[in-house]
Amino acid sequence: MSYINFKGTVKKINLKSAEETEITISIPASELDGQYNTLQSMLELKVIGGLDSQIVTYKVLKNARTGKPITKYTVDDGGVVSVAKPEGEQLSMDLGLPPEKVEVKADPEQIDLEIIQDFILSGLAPRFDDMQYDFLEITERLAGGDTYLKIAADIGMGVGVFVVMVDEYRKRVAPMAAKWDEWRKGQVNTVPPKDGEPVNSQEEEQQNDGQPEEQGGANTDSSEQTEVNESEEDNKPEDDSNPATDTDSETAVDKDELEEYILKVRPNFDDIPVDFPTLLQQRREEGKTWMQIAKSIGLTSGQITTKWTAYKKMVAKQMRNGGAA
Incomplete structure (x- = not known):
């Protein structure tokens, strides 16, 4: 096929x-x-x-007079997003007054699907009482190459209903994902430098302001930022020179055949220092999710999903080459 x-x-x-x-x-x-x-x-x-559209459109309720969102969000130091009580509502509660009636309008907003996926894979996205399915597991499987059709069949749901459900969940968490993404990007400027490493500070930017950059680019991808900020790393592709992510390794073999090959041949690659054959066997025999496995080996779910996808591409390439890497 x-x-x-x-x-x-x-x-x-x-x-x-x-x-x-x-x-x-x-x-x-x-x-x-x-x-x-x-x-x-x-x-x-x-x-x-x-x-599958890579742009998610959702509605934001706003004050018709001021144009500001009715619901505001805050993010703590760990990246947990919470709903902030509106200032007017809090003042009314403090004074024992009835809440002010506000004319509301719904404006469409758009966000990249990748941001929502990263937010879900971070393990910080909320659950809803009327949506009891494991959307972290679903997102992991979609990122790992499973189709909507296969996942829907596995949970006993029609694919049309399943797609609508996933889309609804993404829209619900979209405003929180947007706020989390702002927090994530802001962490880049707050990472303390390590001993002996250059300081990536506003002062340094001011010193370099007006000076032409050398051909090849500036320090936009510093190692200290990558190591400390796991969320930033999750959203960043591997090194372009890494054969594990070359698109010519994109899997063109059946998923089940690929996994059986992994379990039988147990291939490993120096570029991906993760024992995926053992982890895959553990996932099958113990019924663990990639999220649980990632935590057990000190990775985030986003990191292990990225590495697993790259690993499968390299295995597929090996299979097509008759066993040669």
Whole structure:
């Protein structure tokens, strides 16, 4: 069975007839590295697929007079997002007065799906009483390559209902994810330097202000920031030179066959110092989630998901090469 995976942009939708709709998708060349021949072999063949928008649109209730959001959020030092009680409501409670009636409007806001996924994978996203499913596990599986169809079947739900449920959860946590993302980005400027390492401070930026940067870029990806700020690391791709993330290693083999190969051959790679064959066996035999496994080996769920995806790509490449890495 042929399979490819890619990210692209929907450019045109053409309703050719009542029975046929033509969709044009623009795909960056890098997304098809190592997959073009597979795509070419699918020409004029029937395929099944789905489109998952990388932008989430949600509604924000705002004061119609001031334009400010009705619900505000605060983030503590650990990245936990909480709802802040509105100032007017708090004042009314303190004075024993009835709350002021505010005219409300709902404005659409947009956020990258990647930010919401990072927020969920951080383990800080909330649960809701009317949505009892494990959305952390669901997000881990989607990030690991499982399809909506497979996950829906595993939990005994129709894929259409499942997709709507996941979308609703993402919209609910979207404003909290946006606030968490602001906090996460702000941590870059508060990381204390280690002994012997350059100080990445506002003073240093002022000293360098107006000076041309050397070709090759400035210190926008310092090691001390990566080591201390796990959330920032989760949202950052691996080194471009790392073969573990080369797109020509994108898996084109069946997921079950891939995992059976991992458990039988137990491949390992110097670029990925994690014993995934043992962890996969532990996940199957003990029924543990990747979140639980990540904690047991000192990683965040975002980190282990990134490494697991890169590892599977390298294993798939090894399988296609007949066992050679």
